[in-house]
Amino acid sequence: MATAKPKVAIVWRGDREARSTATLRNNRFHRIFEELSAIGIDAEPAVYDEAFSDEVRDQLLAADGVLVWVDPLHAGKTRHQLDALLREVAARGPWVSAHPDTILKMGVKEVLHRTKHLGWGTDTHLYRSAASFGEEFPARLRTAGPRVLKQNRGNGGQGVWKVELIGGAEGSERVQVLHAQRGSMPEELALPDFMARCEAYFAAGGCIVDQPFQPRLPDGMIRCYMGSDKVVGFGHQLIKALVPPPPEGPDSEAAQPGPRIMHGAEAEPFQKLRSMMEAEWTPQMMEVLGLDAASLPIIWDADFLYGPHTATGDDTYVLCEINVSSVFAIPDEAPAAIARLVAARLRSDHR
Incomplete structure (x- = not known):
């Protein structure tokens, strides 16, 4: 008697039409579907929206595993209802990657503060309330130079600001701020007015992370x-977020980010970073966050900026973000790796 193939559902956000017309090939995840099929895993689309969440729940409960690609913020919608659904599904049997509880440990800006003592860290501070933000941030800005503020959970540059003092007496300073969202222009305003704008980031238990520019x-x-x-794999991109646009404006060609050049895991320029990620930083992060290997997402990424050169001229790296909720695009080598990891996880769950 033939053994049924394991089933995996791949979740992304879309409307009713997108759900009804989704196939294994007409979406950006087609390579992942192909690689899963190639090793004997039956994968199916599971397009999600809050309007038909019960239907998606039933579909996920019939699967052995669930892979999720949904941004924290999208067109005014959050993951609040989806995360509750995924917790329920995981509690009833299927494994979920990334699990919402793992996202809340890894895929939020607070991780930059919790792991600042690791080799990827920098002078990072955390504000959990508007009161502590008001008490601590102005003094830090006066003494430490330009800072980058980040709301705890977001994507696409939402809630990420470069802040730089441009003048004024203590208590009435003016700042220049630049939002990381594409198309943003530098803005000059009073520091208290800008800080009042940021108070929304403390809603629903949120916080603000503060790093040096x-x-x-x-x-x-x-x-x-x-x-x-x-x-x-690796991706290298000349980004333009937090870089003032040229005189031609934020929509000009010169203001657009460069292409993300993808590289395999063996790419020579990144072997030092690879070694540190695999041998040091990831194990140390897991210990700090209380995660084991089975809890790690099937696919995630750590975004690094270049830090100061060492005395011998070598590069250093500063972690600016970990993405867990929706990591895409991915290197050409990644879909096959994802499929292998899914197969290993399914075997582990059925031992």
């Missing part, structure tokens, strides 16, 4: 793609 930002960002605890 990295002067080597124009050298680009390195995205280190991880399959569980191993590197599966």
Whole structure:
């Protein structure tokens, strides 16, 4: 008697039409579907929206595993209802990657503060209330130079600001701020007015993370793609977020980010970073956050900026974000790695 193939549901956000017309090939995850099928795993689309969440719940409960690609914020919607659904599904049998509880440990900006003592850390501070923000941030800005503020959970540059003093007496300073969202322009305003704008980030238990601005930002960002605890590839991009646009404006060609150049895990320029991620930083992060290998997402990434050169001229790296909720695009090598990791997880769950 033939053994039934294991079933995996792949979740992304869309409307009713997107759900009804989704196939294995007409979406950006088609390579992942192909690789899963190639090793004998039956994968199916599971397009999600709050309007038909019960239907999606029933579909996920019939699967052996669930892979999720849904941003924290999208068109005014959050993951609040979806995360509750995924917790319920995981509690009833199927494994979920990334589990919402893992996201709340890894995929939030607070992780930058919790792991600042690791080799990827920097002078990072955390404000849990508007009161502590008001008491501590102005003094830090006066003494430490330009800072980057980040709301705890977001994507696409939402709630990420470069803040720089431009003048004024203590208590009535003026600042120049630049939002990391594409198309943003520098803005000058009173520091108290800007801080009042940020108070919304403390809603629903939120917080603000504060890091120094990295002067080597124009050298680009390195995205280190991880399959569980191993590197599966890299992406290097000349980003323009937090870089003032040229005189032609934020919509000009010169203001657009460069292409993200993908590299395999063996790419020579990134072997030092790979070694540190696999041998040091990821195990140390797991210990700090209380995660084991089985809890790590099937796919996640750590975004690094270049830090100051060492005395011998070597590069250093500063972690600016960990992405867990919706990691895409991915290197060409990643879909096969994802499929292998899914198969291993399914075997582990059925021992």
